[in-house]
Amino acid sequence: MSEDLVVLVVDDDFHVGRLHAGYVNAVPGFTALPPVGTAEQAMRTVHAHQPDLVLLDVYLPDALGLDLLRALDVDVIMLTAAADPVSVRTAVRRGALAYLIKPFTGPRLARTLRAYARYRRLLADRDGLTQEGVDRALHALHPAEAAPGERPRSATEASVLAALEPGAPLSAAEIARKVGISRATAQRYLSALAEDGSVEIQLRYGSTGRPEHRYGPAAPDPAPDPGPAARGRPSRGAPEAPQRIGSP
Secondary structure, three states: OOOOEEEEEEOOOHHHHHHHHHHHHOOOOEEEOOOEOOHHHHHHHHHHHOOOEEEEOOEOOOOEHHHHHHHOOOEEEEEEOOOOHHHHHHHHHOOOOEEEEOOOOHHHHHHHHHHHHHHHHHOOOOOOOOHHHHHHHHHHHOOOOOOOOOOOOOHHHHHHHHHOOOOOOEEHHHHHHHHOOOHHHHHHHHHHHHHOOOEEEEEEOOOOOOOEEEEEEOOOOOOOOOOOOOOOOOOOOOOOOOOOOOOO
16 A cells, blocks of 8 residues: 655645645645645644645745745745745755746646655665666656657557556556566566656555555646636745744
């Protein structure tokens, strides 16, 4: 059984926070906590629930999100209207894994969340990593913008992809038998398909031993939300904090 990644949305606009939490819940493998609107609430919620990921705005009523970022010991992606270069550089320097500028659509956030899930999978259940493994994990956070399926595929890779069944994840050995190739060859193609976003990986835990990887086709992006786009306040240059969190 695989567990969802738990996400906390921090946004001072209650309606935008609920909208973004809805975007999160629409992505398979993710569950959003009730959104919060202040830095103080965010700190309390992180300590109480220990989410896997925080989606953080820069403009909060009691502190700058950029200062909160420095105080949080959790993965963070920025969702903000702050489009000035200083805010972007500061967020990256303080550990943000990605930076999305409002307004954006649900499918755009879904791509970022799926990239984060691939990053987590590539770093899971490993006793040690090679440099290639580290590079693959970091690359997974920022994949090319081309949609899955646009790059040319070999006949074998296309057969592996065609063997996948929606709603019924298969092991590499099962896929290998369906296609008529070795397990090692199937595993190699499945890894490449997972890296470009065409395949989703789930972990099945047995009573003993390491979890088994099972593969299914990636879910399509949900249709764009017909309602108003999530909008933040206009960019207003490098912001000044009403309050500082953590050491300078």
